[in-house]
Amino acid sequence: MLKVSCPVNALDAQLPLLLPDEVCAPFVRRATIVLDRAVRELVGAIEADTVPDLVDRTRQAEAPWLSSNLCEALTRFHDDQVGNSVELSISWAATTPVLQEIAGAPSIRIQEDYFPRIDEVHRALRPGEEENEDTFVGTVERLDGEMQPDGRRAGEVVLALLLPDAETVRARTSLSADQYADADKAHMTDNAYVKVKGRLHPGRQPRSLTDVATFEPLWPGA
Structure with missing residues (x-):
């Protein structure tokens, strides 16, 4: 088990994250919400077998939640020899309120057999690679x-x-x-x-x- 704690006000930055319902939230909170939504969208697309649609939407979006780098980071939590799954659970600081639909969302489980599909998305969203x-x-x-x-x-x-x-x-x-x-x-x-x-x-x-x-x-x- 790996636990990561990040103070809500760790960064005094105002970078453009398109979250109109959280526009006044600190940057760290907004970045964490984007992470949560991106991983949920990715896992949902895998389970619904709509990965090509997800890739197309992400490519066309002005400021997509999902990215090639995020997909690659997720694949690094997987070990082929161990064959592990990954579960992502976020606890929100009470000092900064968050929408109930976000706070009450269940943890996200990435099954072992999802990782090849995540790698497909990683490569699809990345600029063309060559030998x-x-x-x-x-x-x-x-x-x-x-x-x-x-x-x-x-x-x-x-x-x-x-x-x-x-x-x-x-x-x-x-x-x-x-x-x-x-x-x-x-x-x-x-x-x-x-x-x-x-x-x-x-x-x-x-x-x-x-x-x-x-x-x-x-x-x-x-």
Whole structure:
């Protein structure tokens, strides 16, 4: 269970969020309402099998509640190996009244099998992605290799790669025994990074990184 608390008046900002019924509410309150409505709309569309309609409405809206970034953030709460669901429940501060229809709304449950659909919405709302062949810097997040006949491990690892736009994406790739040994050491070393040259494919995270030409550890202080 993860609990996050944010003071209602944490930010003294007046940014344009189209919530006419909450126009006088603090920014944090309005942002939280937008989050609540966006996730409810997303889950409702999945359950009603109207995701294409939701995507079309969101694209046409002047100030949509739902965004590609929000969908991506939701997918990061899901672990393929664990197969978990996510439940979102919001408690509203009594110091700032909220509409009863919002305050009395039930928690939102995102079932495990909803996450592939959420990722579809994430990709549909995002500007077109293409394959990206480049050199990336990142960290080793998981080692899934297998023992080879020569007694050394090789195979799949999951990396967290930092892209030029400051976005971090998880990517799965396959490494040779020598590269895997370097990945293992980097994974076990604080503040160690890796530099990898390959082809990053678009799609659901962890994305696919193929044609790995180089894989080098970057040790702290080096």
